[in-house]
Amino acid sequence: MAAKFDLNDDGVVVIVGSGAGGGTLGTQLALKGIRTVILEAGGRHNMEDFQNDEWASFAQISWLDPRTTSGSWRVARDFPGLPAWIVKAVGGSTVHWAGASLRFQPHEFKTRTTYGEVAGANLLDWPLTLEELEPWYAKAEDRMGVTRTNGIPGLPGNNNFKVLKAGADKLGYTECHTGNMAINSQPRDGRGSCQQIGFCFQGCKSGAKWSTLIAEIPKGEETGKLEVRANAQVLKIEHDAKGKVTGVVYADKDGAIQRQKARIVAVAGNSIESPRLLLNSASAMFPDGLANSSGQVGRNYMRHMTGSVYGVFEKPVRMYRGTTMAGIVRDEAKHKPDRGFVGGYEMETLSLGLPFMAAFLDPGAWGREFTSALDGYDHMAGLWLVGEDMPQESNRITLHADKKDKYGMPVPNVHFDDHPNDVAMRQHAHRQGMALYESVGATRVFPTPPYPSTHNLGTNRMSEKASDGVVNKWGQTHDVANLFVSDGSQFTTGGAENPTLTIVALALRQADYIAGQMAKNAI
């Protein structure tokens, strides 16, 4: 049964956010017997309440609080108030994610060493290697039930995958399959197998897809050590005269201001909200924001090099039927600088329903060039391109000078400019995606621009030295021993892979570290 802790209980661990990082960390701490409170800004939905309806679901689960954008990225023009397409609900963006669960490649922990100096990029090696993280990746894969690990078979390929596979074969790609997916291909862990519903982004209605909402948090609550408070928007982290954090101030479901005391605070609000909270927690002792002695809080915002390619064929595809992202080509993920850029990218099946296709195929476009594309909707195949983008100091989350949310907290501004390496990679990826579909008979192809960011990374990055980043290799802030960061904002660099598996692996590892430090009374 879920716990209920007192606001003045200063022995609890408080976690801000319940997604891949916060939901996993909170559950794992509870399983270890550590009393934990998760404060989640969004509401709690049951999987039965999710909707197979793109705009209705968007309104139900998306983070729609005001945000502003700046910079030369196209998202700032197409969706100026919606820089990121992420979730405000218990489970965070694991409600929305498509399930792709890939490990980083060895070199992606050592990009500064591997890529050398890249002008304009703020590259840094992780204070962590793949070897160190491998056991945690293994635990995460087992826990999430990732296909093609632990003897779990791959998902069956849907129509969209069939087209991807045929094109990959034609182009001579050798690493194409239905992915490493945290979606059950057979019943496992009390959850059934995938019903090929096709609305993975709208919250899985069968429970086959792993999310912290259905696969972690209930297990944590069962221990009696975990309390999840929904509709609790954290506004500020407080500290004492010694510079240790003492708790958080939040607005509860009725908008009333509450103060939850804490022994430890872990921030896991995604890479826009986490730095926003640290910056908004500035004090006389920490005038630039909490844990910001390096000045790196909010900087190095990454969102992955992304783009999509859709192809129209003579005969029907009906790409929307079945698992959205169970299809991948990994051949381009390697670091092959002779392509004209550093790092690599993945090609993954993707489909949008007609309502979202109209909004995202070519935002702002109109006229027959656009509508004749939509006329071919059921003859379309689609893939998503996701690759490593360059961290840049100037790409950052800042507090807006005068715009405030309903609690009076400054709204975050998201500034992003593509790095030339990102642009070169996108061009290559678009070209390869179009060639793939043309090789199997596409009569028309579309190099679709990036959607609002789903992979938000890097704004509280890990570093060996306190002067280079915000947290150490355990996600513990360099400046404040009992303050942790537990989401993708820890990423030193982004890798080419979808980030969730790495976030979960880091959270499981961090839970062990926190438990060890607490046992030693070090924090």
Add this chain to the structure above:
Amino acid sequence: MRSSTNPTLKPPMDRRAFLAASASAAAAAAILVSGGTILCPREAWGYETKALAPETMRSLIRVSRDIYPHDRLADRFYAVAMKAQDEKAAADAALKDLYESGMAKLDRLAKAKHDAPYAEVGWEADRVRLLHEIEADPFFQTVRGGLVTGIYNNQEVWPLFGYEGESAAKGGYIDRGFNDLEWL
């Protein structure tokens, strides 16, 4: 951002007015104006506007089709999409003015170039050239933005594009063709 709907237009309430309008109609006009109502005899629907002048509404339906032309979609789908904007304008005087003044400007441009109001310019290409002249205007962007959901989030149009919508209640596609592609 609203959820998908099944919006409908009512058949004309006043049958006499409907027939009178039909009888007096120029043969080419698909949508007629009668009092505060627009009528489409061909598709047997009518709509009493809430905020916009019926003439403006009729022209905006033409504009809608020119922005997102789908030859397989009947006028009623464009009318339904513009109905949503008319209803919004009924609660927002500035929005109403944006539509009225925007359409008036477009008609002026059309008359200067083609000696006819926008909706009566014969070739789509000529009308689209006029739209390009105003595409940066808030009027155009408001109309276009509303149409993205107004047209494509109407569940009734989905089958016309081969989109099947909700699937969980039908058991997903596991037994309904998720991998039925045979032509490769």
